[in-house]
Amino acid sequence: MTNHPEFIEYTGNADCPESYLLPSATPVQLIAPDGSAAPDADYKETYNLPDPHTLVDGYERLVVGRRINDQANALVRQGRMAVYPSSTGQEACQVAADMCLRAGDWLFPTYRDTVAVLGRGVDPMEAFESLRGDWHSGFDPHRYNTALPTTPLATQLLHAVGVAHAAKLRGEDTVVLALCGDGSTSEGDFHEALNFAAVFHVPVVFLIQNNQYAISVPLIHQSVAPSLAHKAVGYGMPGERVDGNDLAALLAVVGHAVERARNGGGPALVEAHTYRMESHTNADDATRYRTPEEVAQWVPKDPLLRLEKYLRDAGRLAAADTARISAAAEAIAKVLRDGLNAETVADPADLFAHVYAEPTPQLREQARQLSDELAAASLEGAHQ
Amino acid sequence: MTTMAHQPTSGPAPAGRPAAEPVHAELSGVQAITFAKALTLAMADAMAADGSVLVFGEDVGTLGGVFRVTDGLTRRFGEDRCFDTPLAESGIVGMATGMAVNGMKPVVEMQFDAFAYPAFEQITSHVAKMGNRTKGRVRLPLVIRIPYAGGIGGVEHHCDSSEAYYVHTPGLTVLTPSTVTDAYIMLRDAIASPDPVVFMEPKKLYFSKDTVDLDALRARYDAGSPAPSSIGRAAIAREGTDATLISYGPSMAAALAAAETAAAEGRSLQVVDVRSLVPYDDETISAAVRSTGRAVVIAEAPGFASMASEIAARIQERCFHSLAAPVLRVTGFDIPYPAPRLEKHYLPGVDRILDAVDSLQWEES
Numbered sequence: 001m002t003n004h005p006e007f008i009e010y011t012g013n014a015d016c017p018e019s020y021l022l023p024s025a026t027p028v029q030l031i032a033p034d035g036s037a038a039p040d041a042d043y044k045e046t047y048n049l050p051d052p053h054t055l056v057d058g059y060e061r062l063v064v065g066r067r068i069n070d071q072a073n074a075l076v077r078q079g080r081m082a083v084y085p086s087s088t089g090q091e092a093c094q095v096a097a098d099m100c101l102r103a104g105d106w107l108f109p110t111y112r113d114t115v116a117v118l119g120r121g122v123d124p125m126e127a128f129e130s131l132r133g134d135w136h137s138g139f140d141p142h143r144y145n146t147a148l149p150t151t152p153l154a155t156q157l158l159h160a161v162g163v164a165h166a167a168k169l170r171g172e173d174t175v176v177l178a179l180c181g182d183g184s185t186s187e188g189d190f191h192e193a194l195n196f197a198a199v200f201h202v203p204v205v206f207l208i209q210n211n212q213y214a215i216s217v218p219l220i221h222q223s224v225a226p227s228l229a230h231k232a233v234g235y236g237m238p239g240e241r242v243d244g245n246d247l248a249a250l251l252a253v254v255g256h257a258v259e260r261a262r263n264g265g266g267p268a269l270v271e272a273h274t275y276r277m278e279s280h281t282n283a284d285d286a287t288r289y290r291t292p293e294e295v296a297q298w299v300p301k302d303p304l305l306r307l308e309k310y311l312r313d314a315g316r317l318a319a320a321d322t323a324r325i326s327a328a329a330e331a332i333a334k335v336l337r338d339g340l341n342a343e344t345v346a347d348p349a350d351l352f353a354h355v356y357a358e359p360t361p362q363l364r365e366q367a368r369q370l371s372d373e374l375a376a377a378s379l380e381g382a383h384q
Numbered sequence: 385m386t387t388m389a390h391q392p393t394s395g396p397a398p399a400g401r402p403a404a405e406p407v408h409a410e411l412s413g414v415q416a417i418t419f420a421k422a423l424t425l426a427m428a429d430a431m432a433a434d435g436s437v438l439v440f441g442e443d444v445g446t447l448g449g450v451f452r453v454t455d456g457l458t459r460r461f462g463e464d465r466c467f468d469t470p471l472a473e474s475g476i477v478g479m480a481t482g483m484a485v486n487g488m489k490p491v492v493e494m495q496f497d498a499f500a501y502p503a504f505e506q507i508t509s510h511v512a513k514m515g516n517r518t519k520g521r522v523r524l525p526l527v528i529r530i531p532y533a534g535g536i537g538g539v540e541h542h543c544d545s546s547e548a549y550y551v552h553t554p555g556l557t558v559l560t561p562s563t564v565t566d567a568y569i570m571l572r573d574a575i576a577s578p579d580p581v582v583f584m585e586p587k588k589l590y591f592s593k594d595t596v597d598l599d600a601l602r603a604r605y606d607a608g609s610p611a612p613s614s615i616g617r618a619a620i621a622r623e624g625t626d627a628t629l630i631s632y633g634p635s636m637a638a639a640l641a642a643a644e645t646a647a648a649e650g651r652s653l654q655v656v657d658v659r660s661l662v663p664y665d666d667e668t669i670s671a672a673v674r675s676t677g678r679a680v681v682i683a684e685a686p687g688f689a690s691m692a693s694e695i696a697a698r699i700q701e702r703c704f705h706s707l708a709a710p711v712l713r714v715t716g717f718d719i720p721y722p723a724p725r726l727e728k729h730y731l732p733g734v735d736r737i738l739d740a741v742d743s744l745q746w747e748e749s
């Protein structure tokens with residue numbers, strides 16, 4: 001099959017040539033929760049701390065991402081949005097995903113990845129159109145090389161494989177990064193996507209945000225594998241695990257996987273350990289299934305505070321930087337407030353216009369029926 | 385750290401496969417070909433005309449498909465254009481979706497009707513909805529070919545008439561040809577469609593033969609003067625004046641045979657081939673029923689909440705004042721598709737169709 005590399009490079013210990021598929025013995029961490037440099041550990045690859053410039057950029061994105069989550073949570077409480085799945089505490093994974101991709105690469109987000117979607121440059125109001133309830137999606141995936149956030153769990157992973165496969169057939173060097181949650185790894189499409197990606201040797205990086213829960217169900221009910229990253233071995237792709245609240249480590253690990261994929265090395269699986277600080281969505285009540293003590297344990301591991309401490313201690317965060325960064329965060333918050341407080345009109349004619357490239361005769365008839373009903377109703381309104 | 389090179393365990397297909405038979409590339413002019421070959425030619429011609437058309441699925445490469453419908457495509461177009469996938473239907477349709485998002489026109493094969501069910505989530509939640517949820521910004525020009533229905537003595541899970549699931553799902557175009565000519569035309573139209581098409585192939589027709597003019601069929605797709613699409617258009621398969629039989633796909637043969645028998649008995653039955661289940665051609669079908677005033681709908685699928693039910697309801701709504709009798713349905717029973725030795729009792733046949741025709745209240749007219 002031409003889809004296979006002629007030789008598969010097995011790098012690792014000679015007694016166990018497949019060992020390179022296994023994740024490192026512990027999750028990769030470069031900056032400890034207290035902001036100090038993490039102690040040296042024997043990871044399977046050499047992961048270098050990103051340069052300070054990159055880390056300051058990343059810090060800015062984290063601050064902006066946190067502000068997006070806070071503002072969206074507030075707006076949903078005020079009834080300006082139908083629903084918001086918050087990613088407070090998980091921003092580093094999404095920021096790393098964005099920073100490791102080029103504009104021409106593709107991102108496949110889930111419903112929880114609004115921060116990553118906005119980080120790709122998607123117009124905030126277009127991104128929030130579905131959360132507001134105006135339409136199921138608001139932006140053009142081709143304009144941003146960013147797929148629409150997908151709700152049916154793990155289904156987007158196969159689309160990511162298809163986008164990568166098409167790019168590979170055309171000889172393009174596009175890389176596709178697909179996000180999913182820990183619970184989603186139990187879905188059949190997760191398995192099919194990883195297997196297809198490996199068999200066709202396509203450039204997809206699967207990034208699992210293991211936030212420990214699928215709504216209320218903890219990871220132990222999803223999988224008893226040694227780690228989710230170990231699943232990679234079964235597909236013949238390398239797996240790696242990383243501290244998902246350490247942006248520096250994420251950039252190193254995800255960046256390595258992305259460049260490996262770009263250079264023809266094929267797919268990889270990365271599991272990021274993180275925690276969902278809020279409920280699943282505003283409609284959920286996390287106190288029913290987890291204790292305040294458990295949540296409290298994650299507070300000091302916060303991705304934003306950790307990087308801020310590190311940069312401050314290294315003398316890399318000037319007053320001008322912090323001023324600029326908080327201005328950027330306030331600016332996006334204002335865009336969200338203004339946009340979501342503005343009244344919008346959802347056009348009923350859209351209901352029939354897009355189901356097919358050309359509406360069928362039956363849909364044209366139904367569109368006429370609804371528009372007659374609306375005309376009659378507004379006439380009645382005018383007479384009252 | 386050491387670097388070692390290993391041969392991959394799965395490699396190229398074994399050497400020594402049979403030499404290429406004269407395939408599609410050379411076929412032209414007036415030819416007697418099978419329904420399956422017409423489908424092969426449609427794919428081959430579309431692939432030759434458009435480099436973004438890809439064919440993939442289970443056993444479609446080296447083997448040419450379990451029904452040989454993709455025969456020779458890998459040999460002619462290479463393994464990048466026609467290839468085997470891992471055995472996973474959701475994977476096939478999901479990957480096709482991503483490829484269609486990224487500029488390709490995948491034509492995927494589900495090996496049998498009931499084995500498309502693992503792909504149901506991808507089909508209903510993504511394939512069908514992508515155009516709508518993106519307000520038309522992303523259209524999915526992909527075709528899902530499904531060999532379906534029975535009449536071949538097939539074992540369990542190989543004979544389902546599953547069209548109702550797809551026709552019930554807004555966003556899907558659902559086509560089912562019943563003639564060799566339509567096999568070619570409708571598959572090419574499906575591949576050319578900007579919308580996703582579920583293309584249902586009555587497997588008992590695969591080896592039926594007809595003589596067709598391939599040059600004329602191909603001329604329909606000449607860039608300069610393309611013929612109108614078959615999508616959304618029913619066909620009058622037989623003219624008649626006393627009653628209208630409406631059928632499609634695997635049941636067309638029984639409908640036509642019934643009309644033949646009825647003619648010998650002095651009753652002139654018109655036969656309509658719906659062929660495009662979605663979009664549905666109300667205009668042609670209603671006009672046909674109005675011209676005779678009587679209608680029987682024939683379909684092999686279980687009748688409850690079926691395509692046949694939809695057709696009957698639409699006729700009743702549109703043609704009530706032209707009808708001399710209630711619209712009747714002759715369908716499969718509401719049971720799982722039976723085992724080979726019992727399928728003859730299940731399939732709507734000539735006798736059942738003619739019994740229905742006989743009960744169309746002739747005495748009152």
Ligand SMILES: Cc1ncc(C[n+]2csc(CCOP(=O)(O)OP(=O)(O)O)c2C)c(N)n1
Binds near residue numbers: 151
């Ligand atoms: C196929 C499918 N089944 C069920 C659901 C309902 N659902 C939405 S989110 C969710 C939990 C997903 O957990 P995980 O994959 O860990 O992602 P997280 O929400 O934690 O980010 C469930 C069960 C769904 N969206 N899709």
Ligand SMILES: [Mg+2]
Binds near residue numbers: 183210211212214215
């Ligand atoms: Mg989770």
